[in-house]
Amino acid sequence: xxxxxxxxxxxxxxxxxxxxPRYRTGLRRPNLHFQSPSLLSLSGFHPFRAYSIFKGPGAxxxxxxxxxxxxxxxxxxxxxxxxxxxxxxxxxxxxxxxxGVAYVGAQVQRASDYTKDVFDRAFNVVDTAWDKTRxxxxxxxxxxxxxxxxxxxxxxxxxxxxxxxxxxxxxQLRKTLEKENQAENExxxxxxxxxxxxxxxxxxxxxxxxxxxxxxxxxxxxxxDEKQRLAQESKDDRMMIFTKKMIEIRxxxxxxxDDNSHITLPSIVVxxxxxxxxxxxxxxxxxxEFLPKGSNMVTRRPIELTLxxxxxxxxPYCEFNxxxxxxxxxxxxxxxxxxxxxxxxxxxQGVNDDPIxxxxxxxxxxxxxxxxxxxYIQIHSSDQPVDLDDKIAxxxxxxxxxxxxxxxxxxxxxxxxxxxxLKASRRVDPLGLRTIGVITKMDLIPPEKAVSILRNxxxxxxxxxxxxxxxxxxxxxxxxxxxLTDIVSSRERSYFSxxxxxxxxxxxxxxxxxxxxxxxxxxxxxxxxxxLQYTADSIRSELDDCSYQYxxxxxxxxxxxxxxIAENLDVLKAAFKELSQKLDKNEVRALLxxxxxxxxxxxxxxxxxxxxxxxxxxxxxRTVDEHWQYKLDSCVxxxxxxGLGRVSTLQVTELLSKKIExxxxxxxxxxxxxxxxYILNATQDILRRRYHNTSEQVENCVKPYKFEVEIDDExxxxxxxxxxxxIQKELSLCQAAEEKIKKALGSKRxxxxxxxxxxxxxxxxxxxxxxxxxxxxxxxxMQYLQMRxxxxxxxxxxxxxxxxxxxxxxxxxxxxFLNAVSNKLINTAVLFINIELLSEFYYQFxxxxxxxxxxxxxxxxxxxxxxxxxxxxxxxxxQRKKQALELALLxxxxxxxxxxxxxxx
Ligand SMILES: Nc1nc2c(ncn2[C@@H]2O[C@H](COP(=O)(O)OP(=O)(O)OP(=O)(O)O)[C@@H](O)[C@H]2O)c(=O)[nH]1
Numbered sequence: 001x002x003x004x005x006x007x008x009x010x011x012x013x014x015x016x017x018x019x020x021p022r023y024r025t026g027l028r029r030p031n032l033h034f035q036s037p038s039l040l041s042l043s044g045f046h047p048f049r050a051y052s053i054f055k056g057p058g059a060x061x062x063x064x065x066x067x068x069x070x071x072x073x074x075x076x077x078x079x080x081x082x083x084x085x086x087x088x089x090x091x092x093x094x095x096x097x098x099x100g101v102a103y104v105g106a107q108v109q110r111a112s113d114y115t116k117d118v119f120d121r122a123f124n125v126v127d128t129a130w131d132k133t134r135x136x137x138x139x140x141x142x143x144x145x146x147x148x149x150x151x152x153x154x155x156x157x158x159x160x161x162x163x164x165x166x167x168x169x170x171x172q173l174r175k176t177l178e179k180e181n182q183a184e185n186e187x188x189x190x191x192x193x194x195x196x197x198x199x200x201x202x203x204x205x206x207x208x209x210x211x212x213x214x215x216x217x218x219x220x221x222x223x224x225d226e227k228q229r230l231a232q233e234s235k236d237d238r239m240m241i242f243t244k245k246m247i248e249i250r251x252x253x254x255x256x257x258d259d260n261s262h263i264t265l266p267s268i269v270v271x272x273x274x275x276x277x278x279x280x281x282x283x284x285x286x287x288x289e290f291l292p293k294g295s296n297m298v299t300r301r302p303i304e305l306t307l308x309x310x311x312x313x314x315x316p317y318c319e320f321n322x323x324x325x326x327x328x329x330x331x332x333x334x335x336x337x338x339x340x341x342x343x344x345x346x347x348x349q350g351v352n353d354d355p356i357x358x359x360x361x362x363x364x365x366x367x368x369x370x371x372x373x374x375x376y377i378q379i380h381s382s383d384q385p386v387d388l389d390d391k392i393a394x395x396x397x398x399x400x401x402x403x404x405x406x407x408x409x410x411x412x413x414x415x416x417x418x419x420x421x422l423k424a425s426r427r428v429d430p431l432g433l434r435t436i437g438v439i440t441k442m443d444l445i446p447p448e449k450a451v452s453i454l455r456n457x458x459x460x461x462x463x464x465x466x467x468x469x470x471x472x473x474x475x476x477x478x479x480x481x482x483x484l485t486d487i488v489s490s491r492e493r494s495y496f497s498x499x500x501x502x503x504x505x506x507x508x509x510x511x512x513x514x515x516x517x518x519x520x521x522x523x524x525x526x527x528x529x530x531x532l533q534y535t536a537d538s539i540r541s542e543l544d545d546c547s548y549q550y551x552x553x554x555x556x557x558x559x560x561x562x563x564x565i566a567e568n569l570d571v572l573k574a575a576f577k578e579l580s581q582k583l584d585k586n587e588v589r590a591l592l593x594x595x596x597x598x599x600x601x602x603x604x605x606x607x608x609x610x611x612x613x614x615x616x617x618x619x620x621x622r623t624v625d626e627h628w629q630y631k632l633d634s635c636v637x638x639x640x641x642x643g644l645g646r647v648s649t650l651q652v653t654e655l656l657s658k659k660i661e662x663x664x665x666x667x668x669x670x671x672x673x674x675x676x677x678y679i680l681n682a683t684q685d686i687l688r689r690r691y692h693n694t695s696e697q698v699e700n701c702v703k704p705y706k707f708e709v710e711i712d713d714e715x716x717x718x719x720x721x722x723x724x725x726x727i728q729k730e731l732s733l734c735q736a737a738e739e740k741i742k743k744a745l746g747s748k749r750x751x752x753x754x755x756x757x758x759x760x761x762x763x764x765x766x767x768x769x770x771x772x773x774x775x776x777x778x779x780x781x782m783q784y785l786q787m788r789x790x791x792x793x794x795x796x797x798x799x800x801x802x803x804x805x806x807x808x809x810x811x812x813x814x815x816x817f818l819n820a821v822s823n824k825l826i827n828t829a830v831l832f833i834n835i836e837l838l839s840e841f842y843y844q845f846x847x848x849x850x851x852x853x854x855x856x857x858x859x860x861x862x863x864x865x866x867x868x869x870x871x872x873x874x875x876x877x878x879q880r881k882k883q884a885l886e887l888a889l890l891x892x893x894x895x896x897x898x899x900x901x902x903x904x905x
Contacts, residue, residue: 239525240309243367245895246528247306250369252888253539254357256881263538266527267304267369268436268520269399272409272421274375277440280470281409282372284513285520287364287485288316289472290331291372292339297384300345302355302399303338303372307365316362334358347381350388353395364483366521370407371399376420393424400428403531405523406435412467413444416459436523437465438516447501454510463523466516469495488513536892543885550882554875561866561876565675565853568668572679573846575663580842583659588838589830591655592648596822597726599642603635604815609791618794622803624811632814636821640706645699648829652837653687660845672868675853682848686841694836698829705828711820716807719820724799727815731792738785741778753779 250265272278279291279299286307292298317327318334328334338356345352351374373396380388400406406429408421416422425435437459442450456464469492472484492512496502502511509515550556608614608631617628660683661676669675711719742750753771757779760767771779795815798804804813811817857865867873 239521240367242895243521243525243528244308245891247308247367247369249535249888249891251306252884252891256884263535263542264403265369265535266403266405266524266531267371268405268407268524269371269373269396270407270409271373271396271400271424272375272438273411273414273419274377276375276409276411276414276421277470278372278375278409280472281407281438281440281468281513281516282370283472284468284470284485284488285365285368285370285517286360287362287483288331288360289484290318290334290338290360292335292342294339296347297350297374297377298339298342299372299374300342300349300351301374302353302395304355304357305368305370305372306357306359307368307370308359308361309363309365309367310361311363313361313363316360316364319359319361321357321359347383348385350380350385350391351395353398364485366517368520368524371404373399376424396424397428400424402428402434403527403534404434405520405527407438407520408435408461409438409440411444412439412441412450412453416453422459432459432461432463434463434527435461436463436519437461439465439467440470442467442511443469443471443495447499451501463519464510466510466512466519468492468511468513468516470513485513485517532892532896536889536896539885539889539892543882543889546878546882546885550878553878559872559875559879561859561862562854564866564872564876565862568675569849569853572664572667572669572849575667576660576845579659579663580838583656583838585830585834585838588652588833589826591651592826592829593822595647595651596639596826599639600635600815600818600822601726601730603638603818607631607635608795608814609788614791615794618791618798622798622812628811632811632817635814635818636709637706639818639821640702640709640825643699644702644825644829645695645697648698648833649691649695649837652833653691656687656838656841657683668869672865674865674868678852678865679849682845682852686844686848687837690837690840694833697832697836701828701832702825705821705824709821709824711807711810711817713807715820715823716816719823720799720804720813720816722823723813723815723819724796726819727792727796727799731789731796734785734789734792738782738789741782741785745775745778749775750779750782754782757783 246265250267253263253265270278270282274297279293282305283289283291286305291303315329316331317329318331319325319327320337325337328337338358341356355371374392376392376396377389380386385391406421406425408419408425410416410419410421422435422437426432429435437456439450439453450467454465454467468488470488473487473491489512496511611617611631617623657680661680664670664676664679669679745753753775756767756770757776769776799813799815803809804816807817853865863876866876
């Protein structure tokens with residue numbers, strides 16, 4: 001190949017072969033593309049520059065060598081029952097007494113604190129277990145649900161309003177009084193960190209041990225109303241905790257769910273016609289205006305809302321899951337983001353089923369999971385798709401399936417018979433068992449008609465209807481921060497109390513946002529609880545499947561992004577070590593030698609072989625006059641002033657970059673373009689940092705040679721041998737080129753062409769052209785090569801002669817002297833390149849890799865790097881899914897276990 005290029009280059013310039021001092025193309029010139037822009041700018045190397053040397057003597061001037069570039073069967077409220085029923089245990093009597101008295105007594109405070117703590121453990125034991133492996137499912141748990149605090153309910157938990165429990169408590173109390181200490185011990189030993197039920201039993205015992213008869217008497221002193229109020233509060237708190245836990249589980253499962261997943265945890269899905277008042281209802285529930293508003297169908301994507309009750313949160317905040325907006329406390333901003341995200345769906349598309357996930361955390365909101373959907377439409381505008389109504393209907397149908405609860409929002413001023421929401425809900429829930437009807441705009445119809453709708457006579461629903469007046473009033477500047485729920489409730493109270501029709505008892509609980517909120521909490525909790533076992537079974541089944549796949553496909557080998565990258569780094573570092581042993585001083589020397597040999601040959605060709613007197617001078621006179629002295633001195637000057645510092649440093653940096661790229665591509669990082677880029681950047685950065693220093697050092701140290709080069713005999717001898725090899729190689733190349741032309745044209749035709757060219761040269765008149773221009777070019781090239789062969793042979797014989805044995809004959813044997821000079825330059829350059837560049841690079845590179853690929857990357861960056869390899873990506877995804885399912889199962893089992901124990905008791 002090199003040979004063809006060599007020939008083609010010559011042919012390129014064939015018009016005047018005599019202008020080409022060497023027919024070498026400089027192919028051995030390094031292809032120096034240093035990626036650093038700054039170094040590139042230093043380069044100045046042009047791919048065709050090699051030709052410039054053919055442009056005559058002057059062309060070489062200034063040319064240095066190329067430069068180096070997320071009715072229930074068992075109520076959760078039975079969890080505390082479980083505790084009460086556990087009072088049948090010897091220790092239990094104490095516990096119940098303690099529960100009643102805990103509310104009022106000072107001792108109770110200590111007991112209840114302990115109880116909270118232990119119950120927390122009962123619920124959160126899985127959290128602890130999970131903590132050990134957390135990190136892998138960071139994404140699933142990325143919503144930072146606030147820490148669960150048992151808000152006073154554990155202080156009240158033992159005070160249940162159920163008579164049977166109270167009787168049992170009395171009986172058990174008598175039985176167990178004498179065995180107090182023993183019970184305490186037993187209960188203590190029955191508790192365990194890893195068994196939630198055990199923890200419950202343990203905690204009651206622990207509480208019991210802290211209580212006295214005085215405490216019980218205090219509880220007895222409470223009147224019935226007080227007891228009922230406390231019991232209700234306790235229930236509400238329990239529900240809240242349960243729902244929150246379930247929402248947590250839902251969030252864990254959210255990110256790992258795919259099309260094959262059958263696990264669904266219930267949410268409340270809000271459906272209704274456009275402008276029926278869905279957003280107003282949701283905002284009244286949340287207490288803030290945050291949903292997109294406008295006439296042009298502003299809800300185009302499902303909005304999955306997770307409401308998280310957090311007592312400690314003084315300033316409510318929102319988080320968009322899957323976005324890096326952080327915690328947003330300004331609800332106007334939330335509204336703007338939601339509007340933008342919705343409006344990003346072009347009208348031509350209509351709706352999109354990719355949900356926006358938003359979590360709202362506040363002290364005044366319940367734990368709820370709600371989904372807002374685009375409103376059903378009757379007609380579409382010209383820029384909307386003709387089948388938009390179908391698209392919305394099918395999107396809503398997707399969400400209103402079991403086990404979700406349907407919140408069918410109907411405006412009171414529209415006949416219920418025409419409610420699209422009710423029609424849709426009836427299709428999937430014909431008995432109306434999981435549909436709640438919300439009648440908005442109650443203020444727009446006569447009270448008697450409103451009451452008639454609420455009586456649930458025409459379109460009965462299991463959970464009935466709730467009438468609201470949810471219109472959000474125009475808020476003044478100073479009332480903007482006020483809780484919207486309070487404002488709406490207050491306006492509702494004024495309206496409903498002003499109309500006697502609403503004062504009838506059966507109707508009262510069916511009115512107002514507050515009642516709607518309470519109903520939603522109860523229905524969601526009930527539905528979740530009802531589905532608890534089914535959900536647990538689904539998770540278990542999916543986990544089994546997932547574990548099986550993991551074992552079969554990956555032999556249960558744990559893989560994390562960190563460990564994967566670390567392992568690959570080890571492989572790369574091993575290859576790097578090998579490289580550093582190979583690419584040593586000798587390698588650099590060979591590289592520079594090749595470069596300088598090219599330079600010498602170019603100089604010889606230009607300065608000597610093109611000289612018309614070379615043949616005579618070599619054959620006959622061999623005199624050293626000024627002419628020939630000047631030639632050698634200028635060649636030495638060209639060699640020593642070629643910018644060796646820059647050239648050699650760039651060549652070595654280029655070689656290093658190339659080698660690092662090669663070993664990186666051969667390493668497992670070869671399948672990670674992103675990681676490769678980090679590696680290459682690290683390489684470039686180190687080399688860039690070392691470049692200037694090294695090149696300066698080399699340049700400074702070769703400076704003396706610009707003025708004087710002293711050669712000893714040994715050096716001369718070695719250089720002579722090398723020069724012979726060099727010229728011999730050049731001769732071989734020349735002969736091979738001739739042979740090639742001969743083969744291509746044939747001997748006969750070639751000699752005809754050569755004869756013609758000879759005759760033409762001798763004739764004063766132009767001869768008739770007997771050959772094509774291409775053939776004539778080939779002939780001229782042949783003449784040129786033959787002449788060069790002759791010169792090279794003569795030079796070889798001179799170099800072999802006695803004359804060239806002595807260093808004093810340097811002007812007669814320039815090839816040897818130039819070779820000796822190049823050796824001196826190379827030795828100096830190699831010395832400093834080795835110290836300033838190679839050693840430093842070999843030290844810094846592995847450390848730079850650790851820094852860039854381990855220490856500096858965020859977990860997201862790390863994950864996206866690892867995901868570049870589809871095989872590893874699917875392994876980590878399956879592993880993440882497995883771990884998320886395990887966590888979800890642990891959490892749901894802890895809830896189910898407490899319920900089962902209560903049932904057994
Ligand atoms: N009088 C009265 N107006 C209400 C009531 N609830 C909502 N509105 C008004 O009805 C209009 C539509 O309310 P939205 O809450 O935006 O209805 P929507 O169903 O969310 O509308 P889309 O998102 O467009 O489907 C707004 O002008 C509200 O102010 C209400 O109880 N009484």
